[in-house]
Amino acid sequence: MNWKLALLAVALVGMVATGFLLRMETGPRPLELTILHTNDLHAHYDPFEPWGEPVQGGVARLSTAIEKIRDDEEHVLLLDAGDQFQGTLFYTVGGANVVADVMNALEYDAMCIGNHEFDSGPAELADFIGLADFPVLSANTDAAADANLAASVLPLALYRVDEEPIAVIGLTTEHTASASSPGPHVTFGDAIETAQSTVDSVASMGVDVIIALTHLGYDRDLELAHRVDGIDVIVGGHSHTALDPYPTVTESASGEPVLVVTAHEWGKQLGRLDVRFTDNGVVESFSGQPIPIDSSIAEDEGMLRILDRYRPEIDALMTRVVGDAGVTLAADRDEVRAHETNLGNVICDALLWKTKGLGATIAIQNGGGIRASIPAGDVTMGQVLEVLPFGNQITVLTISGTELVAALENGVSGVEDGAGRFPQVGGLRYTFDPAAAPGERIAVVEVWDAATETYVIVDPAAAYTVATNNYLADGGDGYAFDGASDRYETGWLLSDALAEYLAASDPIVLGIEGRIVETSPNAP
Secondary structure (H helix, E strand, O other): OOHHHHHHHHHHHHHHOHHHHOOOOOOOOOOEEEEEEEOOOOOOOOOEOOOOOOOEOOHHHHHHHHHHHHHHOOOEEEEEOOOOOOOOHHHHHHHHHHHHHHHHHHOOOEEEOOHHHHOOOHHHHHHHHHHOOOOEEOOOEEOOOOOOOOOOOEOEEEEEEOOEEEEEEEEEOOOHHHHOOOOOOOEEOOHHHHHHHHHHHHHHOOOOEEEEEEEOOHHHHHHHHHHOOOOOEEEOOOOOOOOOOOOEEEEOOOOOEEEEEOOOOOOOEEEEEEEEEOOOOOEEEEEOOOEEOEOOOOOOHHHHHHHHOOHHHHHHHHHOEEEEEOOOEOOOHHHHOOOOOHHHHHHHHHHHHHOHHHOOOEEEEEHHHOOOOEOOEEEEHHHHHHHOOOOOEEEEEEEEHHHHHHHHHHHHOOHHHOOOOOEEEEOEEEEEOOOOOOOOOEEEEEEEEOOOOEEEEOOOOOEEEEEEEHHHHOOHHHOOOOOOEEEEEEEEEHHHHHHHHHHHOOOEOOOOOOOEEEOOOOOO
16 A cells, blocks of 8 residues: 555545544543444345344345434444445346435435445446445555456545544455455455554554454454554454444454444444544444334335335336245354255356356356345246346366365365355266365365266266356465366356256256265264
8 A cells, every 4th residue: 555645545534434424413521433334235225134133234124223323422433344236136127226225315424435336347346336435445455456456445534533533444354365356456454464563553643442444354353452553443344243232342452342243234324333432542332233124113215215216117027027936945144154045056056057068067156146045936037137146257167186176175265254155066976074174174075967867976087077156267265276278168058058057947846966976074
């Protein structure tokens, strides 16, 4: 980071913060602040009903909850810890425009860039920043060489409360380089090192109260708290963590208290943290809890009108029937990132069906790219797009058996963390031990042999033609196909292939087939 540019950006952010300052009145020290926060909304703007749970979420209810607190409290800061992009048809049809419309209406004060903000490339993120009425932050993202984002991403924002300065520093997961599509001109520095240097710089300017707004994940937030001196509060996202108790109270390297908060996912909660700081900016006392966003909260009519502008196009997508599911095709987040699921099987079968003419005999789909389940009954194109919202295309490439096993090793290397790289597969089956060290977890890999109609042990020296999505083929989620040959970009959308496969099939009744077997000395 060029700190001359960064400090200039800090000065500019001071002007950006004017709208927030106008909502405040001066009062006595020590400083009291209410921090409201969200993370990982993934465009879940309508209420939803998770399996076996009551209706929850919805930005119209979120708006009501926020405004009530603003009416009741003097000093309120509303922050978002990233990943507003992707996940529902609102983003599919509205892109940056709908995200900006919703967030501007909620009057956010700052947002940290999440990895999914790069899913549609730097140009879409740049469009969003241009539309946003608030600063979009990431101190460790260097986009100076990108023609779209240059000078758009700010490292931090400064606010004044009771004449006391507050700094909000943005930090984005370094894995964005491989977990999204930032392009070749955007790089991500070490979040810990960047945080300390940024904190030191703003502290030297006389800023005592420092908030880190991060998209790093809960475990990395704890590491940030322990290793960096000067941060008072960490507002995080990325790991979709529901905290209990809330907040997490820990200490910095120098022994000062640090409060760590996050607010689950999809707008199920509005995080609320009330903090009282001493004269020199140290946390003195605190209270607060996540507020459930449920049917007990009235919906804001103004927000409903904003969403209604996007419904005609969404409804057109949602209503076109493309197939029939004879059973529920399940892909709950915890399952699809750790175990075989029948929807993962169907998607991989669709990959093989679509690419049969190109010689593909193996399919790999990352579980993190499967974003919703499909209930039994008619399947619409809208549901398909909710399952596969990223617009990925199908890539066919040839790799050795050794490279295939290495790809599967990468896929299961983060299973204990619910990493999205977990491989759903077709045309093969594998056995892995989650208790083994990463890189040593795959025990057996067998590939389907059409000639004998049975599975046979993978041949390390043999060549296998694999169908996957272009995100993994390009190195996403840590997959490395550097030795691949005969790579072919089909140009076919994975979502279209799934819709076509469903349309060409009898009602889908596929279940769990033993494609993925988990073994451990401690397993029953």
